[in-house]
Amino acid sequence: MRLDALIEVHGRRRKLTAEQFQELKNNLAQHALATPILVRALPEGRFEIVAGHNRVAAYRELGRSTIRANVASIEDGEIEFAAFFSNLLSPSLTDFEKYWNFKRLQELSGLSRAEISESAGLSKSHVTRIFSFDALPEAAKLALAEKPERLGSNAAQKLAALTEAGKSEKVVEAIRRLIEDESFTQDKAVALATEKPRAAAPSATVVRSGRRKVCEVSTRNGVVGVRFFEKEATDAEMWGQRIADFINKTLSESEQD
Secondary structure (H helix, E strand, O other), X not given: OEHHHEEOOOOOOOOOOHHHHHHHXXXXXXXXXXXXXXXXXXXXXXXXXXXXXXXXXXHHHOOOOEOOEEEOOOOHHHHHHHHHHHHHOOOOOOHHHHHHHHHHHHHHHXXXXXXXXXXXXXXXXXXXXXXXXXXXXXHHHHHHOOOHHHOOHHHHHHHHHHHHOOOHHHHHHHHHHHHHOOOOOHHHHHHHHHOOOOOOOOEEEEEEEOOEEEEEEEEEOOEEEEXXXXXXXXXXXXXXXXXXXXXXHHHHHHHHO
């Protein structure tokens, strides 16, 4: 079939990284097309690409004029299903790309996740796990689009839970690190996003009498502590009462004002 008779449908083409597309192009430059593309007939001798957009793009860049194609009779309401399941059966399809396809099919068809699960012949738990990418922050999904193979649905489900727990910034940080650093694993990404923020070190003031250290006053998370040094330790109870008296006096004066 002539390449100039083929029409590409926006949004249906599977997303490949530059490296993946180059590998496909190199393979097609050396070997015959193993699987024909799938098209359906349009008026005036044109054909709509159902599956095989990247193969067509590679052939065009290689300067080819024709490509092997199977022409299918597909109704308008079924074409997105055909394109979706053609991509879904690709062994190299990543979980994030499956999510992207599931999401697009859901938007176009109005099907529920349960209905998509039944149509795809997949378990509900598997589809739910794939859809966990949906709960990730938008910035994280934009980063993943560059290297979708870096995050699987199991780790995505854990990161989605952390996002819903209010850790969006840490999740974005973890996924960006995952994309930028090949040695950074998915487990490490989850661990990074799970980390609790380090508590601020307590501020402390040393009270002196001349050169002699009397006590140290520290504050941390709303708690004020007074630690007396050796010789002054016996006076701790007295100073505790004086501090309480001072606070009560200050509050009383504030109420009068």
